[in-house]
Amino acid sequence: MHDELIAQAQAWLTEDPDPDTRTELARLIDAKDETELAARFSGTLQFGTAGLRGELGAGPMRMNRSVVIRAAAGLAAYLKKQGHDNGLVVIGYDARHKSHDFAQDTAAVMIGAGLRAAVLPRPLPTPVLAFAIRHLGAVAGVEVTASHNPPRDNGYKVYLGDGSQIVPPADADIAAEIAAVPSLTTVPRPTEGWDTLDDSVLNAYLARTDAVLSEGSPRTARTVYTAMHGVGKDVLLAAFARAGFPAPVLVTEQADPDPEFPTVAFPNPEEPGAMDLAFATARSLSGEAAPDLIIANDPDADRCAVAVQDGTDGTDWRMLRGDEVGALLAAHLVRRGATGTFAESIVSSSLLGRIAEKAGLPHVETLTGFKWIARAEGLRYGYEEALGYCVDPEGVRDKDGITAALLITELASQLKEEGRTLLDLLDDLAVEHGLHATDQLSVRVEDLSLIATAMRRLREQPPTELAGLPITRTDDLTQGTAELPPTDGLRYTLDGARVIVRPSGTEPKLKCYLEVVIPVGSHKDLPAARAKATALLESIKRDLSTAAGI
Numbered sequence: 001m002h003d004e005l006i007a008q009a010q011a012w013l014t015e016d017p018d019p020d021t022r023t024e025l026a027r028l029i030d031a032k033d034e035t036e037l038a039a040r041f042s043g044t045l046q047f048g049t050a051g052l053r054g055e056l057g058a059g060p061m062r063m064n065r066s067v068v069i070r071a072a073a074g075l076a077a078y079l080k081k082q083g084h085d086n087g088l089v090v091i092g093y094d095a096r097h098k099s100h101d102f103a104q105d106t107a108a109v110m111i112g113a114g115l116r117a118a119v120l121p122r123p124l125p126t127p128v129l130a131f132a133i134r135h136l137g138a139v140a141g142v143e144v145t146a147s148h149n150p151p152r153d154n155g156y157k158v159y160l161g162d163g164s165q166i167v168p169p170a171d172a173d174i175a176a177e178i179a180a181v182p183s184l185t186t187v188p189r190p191t192e193g194w195d196t197l198d199d200s201v202l203n204a205y206l207a208r209t210d211a212v213l214s215e216g217s218p219r220t221a222r223t224v225y226t227a228m229h230g231v232g233k234d235v236l237l238a239a240f241a242r243a244g245f246p247a248p249v250l251v252t253e254q255a256d257p258d259p260e261f262p263t264v265a266f267p268n269p270e271e272p273g274a275m276d277l278a279f280a281t282a283r284s285l286s287g288e289a290a291p292d293l294i295i296a297n298d299p300d301a302d303r304c305a306v307a308v309q310d311g312t313d314g315t316d317w318r319m320l321r322g323d324e325v326g327a328l329l330a331a332h333l334v335r336r337g338a339t340g341t342f343a344e345s346i347v348s349s350s351l352l353g354r355i356a357e358k359a360g361l362p363h364v365e366t367l368t369g370f371k372w373i374a375r376a377e378g379l380r381y382g383y384e385e386a387l388g389y390c391v392d393p394e395g396v397r398d399k400d401g402i403t404a405a406l407l408i409t410e411l412a413s414q415l416k417e418e419g420r421t422l423l424d425l426l427d428d429l430a431v432e433h434g435l436h437a438t439d440q441l442s443v444r445v446e447d448l449s450l451i452a453t454a455m456r457r458l459r460e461q462p463p464t465e466l467a468g469l470p471i472t473r474t475d476d477l478t479q480g481t482a483e484l485p486p487t488d489g490l491r492y493t494l495d496g497a498r499v500i501v502r503p504s505g506t507e508p509k510l511k512c513y514l515e516v517v518i519p520v521g522s523h524k525d526l527p528a529a530r531a532k533a534t535a536l537l538e539s540i541k542r543d544l545s546t547a548a549g550i
Helices: 002-015 019-030 034-040 065-081 099-112 127-135 172-177 200-212 233-245 277-283 323-337 350-360 400-419 422-433 449-460 523-548
Strands: 050-053 088-093 116-119 139-144 152-160 222-226 291-298 304-309 318-319 341-345 364-365 379-384 388-390 434-446 469-476 490-494 497-503 508-516
Touching: 002 019, 002 034, 019 034, 019 088, 050 065, 050 434, 065 088, 065 099, 065 139, 065 233, 065 508, 088 127, 088 318, 088 508, 099 127, 099 139, 127 152, 127 400, 139 318, 200 233, 200 400, 222 233, 222 277, 233 400, 277 291, 277 304, 291 400, 291 449, 304 323, 304 400, 304 422, 323 350, 323 379, 323 388, 323 400, 323 422, 323 434, 341 350, 350 364, 350 422, 364 508, 379 490, 400 422, 422 434, 422 523, 449 490, 449 497, 449 508, 497 523, 508 523
Parallel strands: 088 116, 088 139, 222 291, 341 364, 341 379
Antiparallel strands: 050 152, 139 152, 291 304, 304 318, 379 388, 434 508, 469 490, 490 497, 497 508
């Protein structure tokens, strides 16, 4: 095995175009570091519906230029088989390590394959790339990003010409073409021939952001904004300035792109501690400058997090759950007379369905991920609980943290004019539709087999009740349903509650999504309903943990 590993590594080394990873791999070969070499050569990074995502480094199990060149060659071959011989591929990238290199390599491969290629002018938010695909009439788009993953990761997200991310069978077809690339020496990579775009595409995107707001709506809400060391700042500030909102106060320590993400353990607004600097900035402002809300983007700015003041003294801030923001944006759009389909992923709150039903609007549940939500027929608004919102599907058929930030700030401004807050509107929704309280049990693992073991255990020894509530129905989502294609997941329906368990598609996590619905008679009943919901969610978490053995 040892000789075989060394031979594999040496063969990889001879083709590797990147001096950084070649130095790294040569060092591992010289040191005969079998453990590390085995980790890197135990297979290949799998191309799936999230494209590619993984740790940077040498070898087929890591993200590197060799892996990206093969992926680009496979995508080019797929596009040509689809009849797009002279089609345009537009490429965007974030500010992570190697993102610019991966974008340039992709452009070179497309030109070498006889396609056309255009690269965005600098690191920009993922929604700008999603917009550019349709705006430029491209046959595909590539975004080089690992979104909110740790600093050592990067990724490669593929869109087709409709401007939404790939879904089966395209992912498997592209993966087969990647696997068929015999060697990097067979992939032509000219050093020129692609376009580097100017700011006209970004300006067209910004011009569209105005369309998400109502003409003449109040624009008074004050915000604190963090870009979480990512690429959102300049685009969000430009969008807010165009809209006429007060300029957001920046969390300066996190305002500019930094691929090391030095102030956070994980650059994800949902992770504990990630918002601490934003809260501190908000607390430091008082009087006229006091903010009404905090807005955060993740590093590629396709997600939007919102925090609000909770309490009377101005020092208590709390993050709104993705489901809460999802419901607020839906209620705002309904109030503005929006028509069309409201869509969400199956792991998001059932409150959206209640809001849509009362407004007489179609409502659709899809599998997790915007690749599915964006495909809902007649889509007007889509969201998922992981802070993703699509508020302008005609412009961006994907989640967009910039336009979502504009829309929630418009809503906060409108409520401010009425002497109310986002929390007041959430209370109204709870009284009108019942309190929909959601929570998540998320377990990060080093050993991926633990996730498979937990799923197997739940299938072989299914729980019959959680928190004393009988499970009235169990759906094994691997079978698919009339509405949903198959996926690895379990859905439990309880009396007044719902639980979904699934492996994460992008991180080494087992995710369990919980929702309880408590009827509420009037506003005065809300504190008791919230206390009951919290206790139930904690109890479900405990019982589910035991049942899954995690």
